Amino acid sequence: MKTFDLSVYLVLDPDLCSGIGMVETARLAVEGGATIVQLRDKHADIAQMIETGRALKAALRGTGVPLIVNDDVDAAIAIEADGVHVGQSDMVAVMARQRIGRDMILGLSVETEELARRVDPSVIDYVGIGPVFATATKPDHKQPIGFDGLARIVSAAPVPAVAIGGIKAEHAGPALTAGAKGIAVVSAICGQPDPKAAARRIAGEIEKARA
Template sequence: MKRFDLSLYLVLDRDLCGSLGMVETARLAVSGGVTMVQLRDKLATTEEMIATGRALKSALAGSGVPLIINDDVEAAVALAADGIHVGQDDLAAATVRQRVGPEMIVGLSVETEELARRVDPSTIDYVGIGPVFATATKPDHKEPIGFDGLARIVAVAPVPAVAIGGVKGAHAGPVFAAGAKGLAVVSAVCGQPDPMAAARSIAEEIERVRR
């Protein structure tokens, strides 16, 4: 049985993390309450992804927080990462599952109800739904869906969902009200002066909303 907690899902961004770096940002953020970490670096080579992934695995060791690799199946397999996340334009989800085996967590980005309905729960473990809002961290994103769109897509998705795209701690209420299991954050933690405090603030808001 795969166990993972989508409630506060950190997607790392090399540029936003700046001089602090992705590894130290992740370490501090996990101390503040982040429950999953995704390494996303579209400009990195597979070798660079593996090197950063190894450093992240070391930083997260003992925390119980899964490390998810974005898009790069080869890196995910080489690292024996906890999971892989792919988009609609990446390798087909069924192929990804075949490559990574049955134990790895597989996440998939979905932007519409139709895509959510097509999700095969024997292949995909969770979906990332969005963008909820426009976001500068992914300039090529699809049209923002808002909270109403989020709720509609969550309703037809056969697996747990995490909301992504400009979401911050203040959005925890409507995100959970829409049926999502968590928030995927980028700039709300990456690039903040104190990633631990930023993560803790969001985690506390999530806890308040869930109560």
């Protein structure tokens, strides 16, 4: 049985995390309440992805927090990661599922209601919906959808959703009100002077929104 908590979904960025590194950022963020960690590094080759991924896996051991690898199915398999996240222009989700088997978590980025409706819950475990706002960490992103767009797309999706794109701690309440199960953050934790405190603040906002 796949169990995962989308509440505080940390997407690692190698540039933003360069001060203390992705592994230490992830370790501290999990101590602060991050519930999922995604390794996203568009510039790394597969050997670098595997090296970083294995170090992350070791750092997360015993925490119960899943490690998701963005876009690179081969690296995810080599790392023995807990899951993979693919975008609309990455490997087709059905092919990714065939490669990773039934047990790994598979996430998919969706930007429109039509794409959300097309999601097959026997293939996809969760969707990342956005960008809610414009974000510098993904310069080629689609048109921001805002919380109204988020609510519409969440209601069209047959699987749990996490909101992504320019999200900060203070957006937790509106994101959950729109139906998301959590928020995916990059710069709200990566590159912050205290990633543990940053994650704790987000976790606190999520808790408040659920109260």
